[in-house]
Amino acid sequence: MAKEDGLKDVDSPIRAIFCLKKNVSTEKFDERHDCFILDFDPFESVDLFNKVSHKDDDGQELSVIGQRGQxxxxxxxxxxxxxTKFPFDKTAHEDYCEQCxxxxxxxxxxxxxxxxxxxxHxxxxxxxxxxxxxxxENKPLSRLTTEAVFAAIL
Known part of the structure; x- marks a missing residue:
């Protein structure tokens, strides 16, 4: 059997799979390995300095530094x-976003x-x-249905 790099059988269906945890140069892994998993988004650039160094006065210990999706x-x-754009307990109730x-x-x-x-309102x-x-009361319900709903919540 032929050997590749003196370690692997070329015809062997078993290959090692590597998981890269940090955003490092993938070129050296791409040259040496057939398959590797990225545990990060290589196209996403997050400015961690500006996000982490931002101090809030609310005493919270959790900082969101990135998000994906809706x-x-x-x-x-x-x-x-x-x-979430205008938190109810921290902003004027009159404020609203385009989805409110x-x-x-x-x-x-x-x-x-x-x-x-x-x-x-x-x-x-x-x-x-x-x-x-x-x-x-503002729902377009019949009077009988409205009375039944009131009875259910009271």
């Missing part, structure tokens, strides 16, 4: 109180009652029973 409460329609909608009206933010003093959240009731 984020539900950022990239898809979501109720204002679930927005009114929790009460189920319409694109801002709705007609977004900033009205008698019931600011921008403050609506699913964690408050009064907003839940107002949301149900």
């Amino acid at each position: 984020v539900a409460c950022r990239d898809y329609p979501h109720s204002r109180h679930l927005c 909608y009114c929790y009460v009206c189920d319409s694109i933010a801002p709705c007609k009652s977004w900033k009205k003093p008698e019931g600011r 921008c403050d609506a959240t699913e964690h408050d029973e009064s907003w839940k009731i107002l949301r149900i």
